[in-house]
Amino acid sequence: MKIVGDRVYLKLIFFGAALAGKTTALEWIFYHVVPDEMKLVKELRQVKTSFGQTLVFDFAPIEISPNVVTRMFSATGQDYYRGTRTKVLADSDGIFMVIDSQKKALELNRDILQEFEKCRKEMNGLSDAEIVVLYNKNDLEEIYPMDYLRENLNLQSWEGFSTCALTGNNLEESLVLMLKKLTSKLQKEGIHLG
């Protein structure tokens, strides 16, 4: 959380393994959930590789309340660019942990969660960030159920939803849960939203 002038800035990150659906989830929320009058930019800012994957980040600033701006980023999932991935995580207030529910992605999820845990220990303030898990790709057939992934990946301490970023299934609910958590955090600091 940062204050610049009369505005509070929150930072919200979509984090997860490559091709888990981080950018798709952010795109869905930005284009289908957030009303236009709360968007500070008309289009998502995307810094992509030549082959269409996120290079540094995707970025969308939205004004969730007068004087409170949430800057939403999706970090790159490509391991080749992991040097910039951890930079994007710094000073996050909220993190959507995007899990690829496909059976073949189980170890990729485990690896990224290990990296995330390492970051939480090493980066100041990250351990205080609110976390909501998106068990994504629930529209596919070869997937593990949410309960199995939660236990197998040791994610029991974080609330989550079974989601499909392509259709937006449960993404609005996930955002509402995250906003409630952030609102509660702000209220503890004496900031009240409309």
Added chain:
Amino acid sequence: MKNINETIRSLMESVAGLRAAIVIDSDGIPIAMEGDIEMEPQDLGALLASAFQCYQALGDSLSQCYCKLVCAEYDGLNVAQQMMPRGSLILIAEKSLPMGVVRLTANTGRQILTEAMETTAEARKKFMEKHKISLPKNPGIEDPTQTISLLSFLEKKKKG
């Protein structure tokens, strides 16, 4: 002492050919901006901060602990991004203004702004301690019923 806005305004006035001057914090949040740029400050700040972080990461890998300045030459513009404590100063200049002058101006600006940023940090710290970061009323909104948060909007939408 000049504040941040005054400082970058006087930089713009003192060097012909500067098109814009921007101060962002370390995360790319725009703090001050003067001049003519057809970009959203939020968007510009995020790009500039991440670009600088990439150069910083490269420096770390090359055993360099501190990236001071990044310069970019485009077809029609020269851009210099000067590192400062807790942020950076970016100057965008016409191509006719030599890069050396842009760099020198950025360096001069840094020295003045470093002091201003420290003052701002101290003022902000005192403000936060005093008010537990309660915010001033938004002067543009007189009717509180007109203000609605995204959370309220989504909850009302769900209820129909």
